[in-house]
Amino acid sequence: MEQYPLLFSFSDKVAGKGYLAAFTAHGAALAGKEEEGWWVYGVKPGGLAESGTTLPEAYVEFRKSLLKVLFDLAAEAPDFYAFRRAATEFFNEVNEPTRAEWEAARALVRQGKLGLEGIRREPAESPRRIEIKELQTIALTPEDNRLEDEELGVAA
Amino acid sequence: MSSFGTAPLKEVWEMLNACAPGWTKTETDHHYCVKWKGRTYPSLSKGKHGKRAGAGEVQVGQIRQLARQFGIVECAKKHLNVLQ
Numbered sequence: 577m578e579q580y581p582l583l584f585s586f587s588d589k590v591a592g593k594g595y596l597a598a599f600t601a602h603g604a605a606l607a608g609k610e611e612e613g614w615w616v617y618g619v620k621p622g623g624l625a626e627s628g629t630t631l632p633e634a635y636v637e638f639r640k641s642l643l644k645v646l647f648d649l650a651a652e653a654p655d656f657y658a659f660r661r662a663a664t665e666f667f668n669e670v671n672e673p674t675r676a677e678w679e680a681a682r683a684l685v686r687q688g689k690l691g692l693e694g695i696r697r698e699p700a701e702s703p704r705r706i707e708i709k710e711l712q713t714i715a716l717t718p719e720d721n722r723l724e725d726e727e728l729g730v731a732a
Numbered sequence: 733m734s735s736f737g738t739a740p741l742k743e744v745w746e747m748l749n750a751c752a753p754g755w756t757k758t759e760t761d762h763h764y765c766v767k768w769k770g771r772t773y774p775s776l777s778k779g780k781h782g783k784r785a786g787a788g789e790v791q792v793g794q795i796r797q798l799a800r801q802f803g804i805v806e807c808a809k810k811h812l813n814v815l816q
Contacts, residue, residue, distance in 0.1 A: 612736040615793045624775040625797035627736065641763075645774045648760035666774060673800040 578609040580690065581682040581731035582616070583698050584635070588643060589711070592650040592659050599646070599708045601667065604700075604731065605638065606678045607631055607692075618642075619678045620704045622671025631692070635728060656710045667706040682731045691730060698729030735793030739814045741779050744790055744798075751799075751807035766798065773798045 587600040604619040613629040616638040624641045628634030646663055653659035682700055684690035691697075741764075748755045748766070755768040757776075764776040776798060779788010792814050799808035799815065809815045 608735070610734055610736065612734055615735050617793070617797050622797075622801055623773045625793050627791060627793055641775050644762040648762055648765070648774065651761055666772065669772060669801075671797065671801050672803075673805065674797065 579677055579681045580607040580609075580631075580692055581678045581685060581700070582607050582635075583700065583702065583704075583727075583729045583731050584639075585727040586639060590643075590646050590650045590659070592653060592656060595656040595659075596711045597650070597656060597659060597708055598711050599663070599706055601642065601706045602702070602704050603642075603667070603706075604675075604678060604704050605635075606674050606681065607634070617674045618671060619675045620670045621645075621667045622669055622674060623666065660708045660710075663708055664706060678731070685730055685732045696729050697732040698727075700731035735791065735796065737792045737814050738789035739792065739795060739812055741788050741790055743812060744776075744795055747795075747808050747811040750811050751804040752802055755802075768802050771802050773801045 582605045584605060585600065585602045590597045590599065603621060606617045606619055608615045608617065613627055614631045614634040615625060615627045616634045617625045621642065624638065624645065626634055626637035626641050628637050645666060649662045649666065650659050653662055681690060685697065752768040755766060757764050757766045763774060764778060765772065765774040766776055777790050777794055779790055795812065796815060799805045
């Protein structure tokens, strides 16, 4: 199975109990190509995996699944701070076996033996994290309106 | 075995009983959230078939990632043929 180390970033919003949270996720994932299609396995966060017939389709499903986990956490959390704590814990849980395969694939990218056409290379040293802030209704401005902001790169 | 194969949720629960004693699950709006020894897998699919708990089928890729997250890959392989 061909495997590719991915770095991804995207922003979105989550409505909770009495608050609206905006987040930007900078994560890592391992893409695997099989005969039937593609899988995207989470490295950080490590608690999810999704599939699709193409890599973009699998990544979209992966991103949806991540967002649904955040929706579930928001539904359980009594306030913004509890949500932020739970979401950060979820995001920071690394899947170690998948990370080991991600590192091996990254080494191949660095050696020039592996790449994904159409996807740029990004330094793997860039920190993987989730940033979450509370948006209060009175603080909303037109600058908060944004189209989906996402990036996908091959770790090098 | 392809990661696109499936296994019944019931067999996943049985595997966890054998490989992750004391594991717990909660059903959320979108997924099953499975926990064991401080580790969490919050995104297990509820399955494609039916709403009855445990009636669905889960893709092998998700089960494999769950087993990796909990560090029980070798045990899981012994209890679920689809992982071999």
